[in-house]
Amino acid sequence: MSxxxxxxxxxxxxxxxxxxxxxxxxxxxxxxxTYADVAHDIRKFIPSKDARILMLGCGxxxxxxxxxxxxxxxxxxxxxxxxxxxMWEDGYKNIVNVDYSPVVIEKMRNRHKDARPEMTWEVxxxxxxxxxxxxxxxxxxxxxxxxxxxxxxxxVWDPPEQVxxxxxxxxxxxxxxxxxxxxxxxxxxxxxxxxxRYLTGPHITRNTSLEINQLGESFHYYMYTLRML
Numbered sequence: 001m002s003x004x005x006x007x008x009x010x011x012x013x014x015x016x017x018x019x020x021x022x023x024x025x026x027x028x029x030x031x032x033x034t035y036a037d038v039a040h041d042i043r044k045f046i047p048s049k050d051a052r053i054l055m056l057g058c059g060x061x062x063x064x065x066x067x068x069x070x071x072x073x074x075x076x077x078x079x080x081x082x083x084x085x086x087m088w089e090d091g092y093k094n095i096v097n098v099d100y101s102p103v104v105i106e107k108m109r110n111r112h113k114d115a116r117p118e119m120t121w122e123v124x125x126x127x128x129x130x131x132x133x134x135x136x137x138x139x140x141x142x143x144x145x146x147x148x149x150x151x152x153x154x155x156v157w158d159p160p161e162q163v164x165x166x167x168x169x170x171x172x173x174x175x176x177x178x179x180x181x182x183x184x185x186x187x188x189x190x191x192x193x194x195x196x197r198y199l200t201g202p203h204i205t206r207n208t209s210l211e212i213n214q215l216g217e218s219f220h221y222y223m224y225t226l227r228m229l
Contacts (some may be wrong), residue, residue: 009041016060021053023049023079024088035087035090036132037215037216038187038215038223039090041213041215041223042087042090042185043090045139045183045185045225046138046139046183048138049091049092049093050057050094050137051092051097051138051139052094052137052138052139053087053092053094053096053137053138053139053140053141054095054096054098054100054128054132054137054139054141054174054177055084055097055141056098056120056140056141056142056145056174057098057099057126057142057143057144057148057169058143064196072139084097084108084112084116084119085112085116086114088119093116093118093119094118095118095119095120096119096120096121096122096132096137097119097120097121098122098123098124098126098129099123099124099127100120100123100124100125101123102123103123105121105122105123108121109121125173126142126145126146126170126173127166127170127173128169129173129174129177130177132177133175133177134176134177135177135178135179135180135182136177136179136181137177137178137179137182138173138178138179138181138182138183139178139182139183139184139185140178140182140183140184140185141176141184141185141186141223142174142184142185142186142187142188144168144187144188145170145186146167146170146171146186146188146198147188147189148161148168149159149166149167150163150167150190156194157194157221163194164197164198165210167198168198168201169201171184171203171204171226172203172204172205175204175205175206175208175228178228179228180228180229181227181228181229182227182228183224183225183226183227183228184199184225184226184227185224185225186199186223186224186225186226187215187221187222187223187224188221188222188224189220189221189222190222191222192212192222195222195224196210196212199224199226206228206229207226207228207229208226208227208228208229209223209229210225210226210227211224211225211227211228212224212225213225
């Protein structure tokens, strides 16, 4: 895994295309929490295995592949690159994976086309989600994609206007594509006083309820769940 020279490179398509081109075809990487760590919460918030799920910034994580944790120990899913593999193994088959890197989308599509044909892979920017219908998903999951867009900020208390614009654009698009009673699940290391601004405010054009749960023991992560009412 090649690390960028500067953190802000995590927010660029050039970095991710180059990284995915250099990685092995079967490479995978997950950030922050494993699927096993959050499976209980995922099942609580997504009780129906028929839910249509949008994985935002899927990368090459295994999160959406392995979603049958009861029979084995799985590794990762939901944040910088939500792992579709693990969710699929847990019974969530109706998953649409999107990423703005055509390199990783092509790799993941080829990797899963035979073993997991129900999952689809599309090149899309989470800030626009062009081509996705309004009110067409039950769930949207972000496991670090929004965090990557924040890496250009050196002041978490006063982020640049572009960071605010990018993050609120993603949330606005998620709100657009979610059905009534749909839910946006966002897993991050970001504390509420730094992240709440992106999940509340004038760009939230529907009635919503926000729930925040702290994960982990010595090193904390957070699961934000924004439900459409």
